[in-house]
Amino acid sequence: MPQLTRRLAMATAVAACFAAPLAQAQSYPSKPIRVVVPFAPGSATDQIGRAFMAKVSETLGQTVVVENKPGVNGMLGAADVAKAAPDGYTFLLGTNSTNAALKFLMKQLPYDQDTAFAPVAYVGSVPLMVAVNNDVPAKTLKELIDLAKAKPGQVSVAYASTSQQVSSAVLASMTGVQFNNIPYKSGPTAMTDLIGGQVMVFTADFGVTVPQHKGGKIRGLAVTSTKRAAAVPDLPTVNEALGLKDYELTAYFAVFAPAGTPAEAINKMNAAVNAAANSKDIQDKFAPNGFAIDPGTPAQLAERNKMETVKWEKAIREAKIEPQ
Incomplete structure (x- = not known):
């Protein structure tokens, strides 16, 4: 009996060794x-x-x-x-x-x-929206570009992420204007300054811009997708607004x-x-x-x-x- 007991114990131990990795795998995730x-x-x-x-x-x-x-x-x-x-x-x-x-x-x-x-x-x-402070005289994206051409380097543009930075830079490059680009540490801070008039323009994700546009706190001018967005169907695409063909950044x-x-x-x-x-x-x-x-x-x-x-x-x- 003692020998049989030892054999059973050894078999149990071996089985446990093989079962442990499987149990660990099945338990993922086992912590936050x-x-x-x-x-x-x-x-x-x-x-x-x-x-x-x-x-x-x-x-x-x-x-x-x-x-x-x-x-x-x-x-x-x-x-x-x-x-x-x-x-x-x-x-x-x-x-x-x-x-x-x-x-x-x-x-x-x-x-x-x-x-x-x-x-x-x-x-x-998600697309981005080109938006301006409500006091900016431009009512359309073409008017904004015309304003930037008339005042090189004086139209201030906020950005807090790559998509925001690149979307504005590509727009400037394709239209031949020079913006005054101002980096921010966060999109919400940039939006606060856009609403307050510390910056004139902010091209940002819909999650940040759509609620403020619909609430009348900023004025959306265009969207950066190739098709109009269902969230703001009244806004043209950048291509529509400026007669371009190849502008698209999401x-x-x-x-x-x-x-x-x-x-x-x-x-x-x-x-x-x-x-x-x-x-x-x-x-x-x-x-x-x-x-x-x-x-x-x-x-x-x-x-x-x-x-x-x-x-x-x-x-x-x-x-x-x-x-x-």
Whole structure:
């Protein structure tokens, strides 16, 4: 009997050894997940990130902590995630800034943008609105461009992200005007100054601009997509307003992980983000702001991000924006 007992004990121990990794795998996530939003509270990225991650938390049955780390067009937050342990418990809510355009805007990044991240899930995209302070005499985008031509370097334009900076720079380049570009640390602060008249123009994501435009606090002049937006159907596209053909810039959002993150964590987060994207309350919340939700696989995000990187490089080079 003692010998039989020992054999049973050994068999149990061996079985436990094989079962432990499986149990660990099945238990992911077993602790809170951190998602870094590389822009300020109240920004479009923050609004989208918090809404989506609340749903992700419900799906995964685990706390998801959203942490804002704004600065340098999203670079600080992206750098934080790039150096984080690839254990499936840190993710980045990336954008066209952090994952496509930054390497063309900065002389040096603290991470390799092309290899530092693993694609997880595409979230969606949103157009921008060219908006002015209500006291600016221009009532149309053409009138604004005419004003900028008459007063070179005197029309002040705010920006707090890559999409905001590049959209204004491309507009200036295509129309031959010179703006007075003023950088801000956050979109909400730039919007406050636009409303207050400290700056004249702000081209920003719908999440920031549409409520203020509809509330009469600013005047929208045009949208940066190739088609009019259902959220503000009265506003023409930049192409319509100026008789152009090739102007188009939209902001996109996606989830990334540090390179080397386990496939299981990536796949579970992908499924949870896609479930959030397909939920009616998320769609109802963001549809009025022109947010186009487009769920997909990590591989589809990887391919999309390659195409976006090429697109943003072209826009930045044609706008002649010098790396800083």
